[in-house]
Amino acid sequence: MTQSHPAHPSLPYAAVLCDVDGVLRHWPADTEIEQAHGLPAGALAAAAFASARVLPAITGEITDEQWRSAVAADLAAGCGSQQRARAAVAAWTERAPFVDQELVGLLARVRDVATVALVANGTTRLEQDLARQGLDTAADTVVNTARIGVAKPDSRVFRIAAERVGVATDRCLFIDDIAANVTAARDAGMTALHYRRLDELRMALAPLLDL
Known part of the structure; x- marks a missing residue:
């Protein structure tokens, strides 16, 4: 269990649990990669994030490498070229997301008074990516669903995250860009914000920041 910060009892939250993709970092569009490798628009996302393909990856049943290999195989079946499919997935793998440094700064300030955790539907590569992007120190702990065997919006994710931060x-305030995950967090007893704009998050965090 992560050591929690001694939050003041007058504060509304003792912990802030923040999603990663779509909140803390944002991935570029796949358009250029698909055009460069002769793939239809939307082909990469359709192959990678089909439920039957992505769920084993974000619950740790398969590794990130196995997932990407399977995505390449699916693309090859659709475009008729294993070489092009593998090259496209290799380029897709090397992309770098945009990190919202202003949000990183807000979380750093929050950590003065409350515990911060990143709670992500991640693959086995998540920790490596966070370190590479300088985000491994952005929170007190990381709850990677590939390490716990269940993925959002499963209610067990929220219970495990709360236990992890003590x-x-x-x-707990939970932040996510996916409405179903926000609803699930509320059902689990958390306050939750459906993330769309940074100013909305700043308002939600104001009781922790304006001390």
């Missing part, structure tokens, strides 16, 4: 669910 904070009751009703003292």
